[in-house]
Amino acid sequence: MKSKPRTRERQLKHKHRAGWLYSIPGFIFLILFFWYPLILSFVVAFQHWHPIRPPVYVGLNNFQLVFNHPLTPLVFKNTLIYAGLRIALTFLIPIIVAILIMEMRKSTIRTMMILWFIPTAGVALTILWKYIYNPFYGLLNAIFVGLGFAPQRWLSDKNLTMLCLILPSLIMFAPGLIYIGALQTIPEELYEAAELEGAGFWSKIWHITLPRIRPVIAMLLILAVISAFQEFNLPYIMTKGGPGNATLFAVQYLWRTAFGYMKFGEGTAIAILLFFFLLALTIIQRKFFRENVDE
């Protein structure tokens, strides 16, 4: 009789020990490549890095240099416009498509999703879009001329280049697997019950579907905002920040400052500014969504 609690205790000990054991490899990588660089960047931001001599502490000098740099306000304005436009234009589409695709027959869902998912490598696709945008022999101008419009200069046109950077993500999205997974967890009885009460198409979406997938939307919105503010590949490959500096975004700006001009301190200062900006945005978003969930 006495041995039973003792074995249970021993099992619990085994269990916890295994838990720590299994966490160790992840923990080492987490500390070495995530937490350590994070702390390090708060050190580097207050230092002046010289190619040969050891780094020197310079206080807030780097931040001052960044604030006084004529490009900084422009870069943050560009980034804000781009990220805002991209979220506004592209975030909702996968949600709408995921809701609508669930209306189809099972076999249709499968075919559509497989076709939609035919994957292409990111850089290849970006370069393809640059080819499509080419003002002299690109596909888009061919379509435009064919329809009787005047040919455009696309990426080299100051007014169009921002939209040109967003169009690929408008077309090349895949219907969110995560939304579809979330939609499948909604019990069908809920819809049937709503039907008995006379709820129609829109009211079912509004009262059942959306509240049920709200936590997933909240999480993906946070991730989408963080990634939109950090876009690098599209502008770097397609425009290199131009024309002028119309599409110079924060990450390319810090990348150029750090690795183009070898100013690691200033580059890190830009990174930290962006970091705090996004942190504030994330906190606001989480607060906003949590209040909604509790109602």
Add this chain to the structure above:
Amino acid sequence: MPLIARVGRNKLSVKFWLAFITSFLWLGVALHLFPVWWMFTSSIKPVPEVYKFPPTLWPHKPTLVCYKLFFQAIGVSYKGAYSTVLPFPVYVYFKNSLIYTLGAMAIQIPVCALVAYSLSKLHSPRWSRILFLAFITPLLIPAQIYLIPRVLLFKNFPYAFKISSNLPSVNLMNTTWVMILPFCYDAFNVLLFKGFFDTIPESLVNAARLDGASEIGILRRIIIPLSKPIFAVVSWFSFSGLWNRFLWPLTVLTEEKMWPISLRMNLLQTNLESEHLQTGMSELDLIRREIGLGWNLIMAMGIIQSIPIFIVFLICREYLMKGIRLRGFK
């Protein structure tokens, strides 16, 4: 499924509504597929057709000349100056990409699975909550902040600073390690894994424990066989994420023999484009076009770059189609 009532589906207005939704979705599919098709046809066009305006939908004289460069390096000499188009055959870049991606995956997936499993089933509730926060926060931290300190870290691994000459440190820039080590842990994978492990009933694990199974035995005989779907899903996310890396290799790999395929593609298109925009067409560009290489070469490399992703997608598709259930950050 549920939005449109099943009973009324024969009514004309409902039928119209359904047809509208269906055509909208097919339009999306078509829009999505067209660029992929465009990449493929451009890759088999001969040079005059790649630069033709208006472009042709299907090449009149399809050619595989660009795909032959998979095994062949190529350069152009012009007026005594030698310009390389492809200093190495495409397979060298392709092989690099594969090594970086598979190497990182081979460590990343087991590491993340173990972390998620221990968070989900092994730690005490209190520790589980604390550790989960520590493990998941990198997801909420903008990745750009790691860029510069990680470069410093790899230049002087593992201290970042020259502390003293007694402490040995290595420069890992331009090695395979620099493309693998920072990607050995990924918070999103932990989130995916944990979301799945949480759905495995605790009682199943406890029953095995009562039968005297060891912790490793439980993991090997019960958890892993059950978790095939989530391993497929994580493999897909992990592969496509790692394969598409661009900013990091651009920053840390300066030697061309270490480059993944994306860096060479980017340089090729930068050269083409800048020459084209400055003078309409430089003489070097003309020569390149004469030997039949232009955008078609880049598009062929794009197709080659897309093939591995496509294969992984085919392998994992059954599991991906079911959708992914994810819990939030809590």
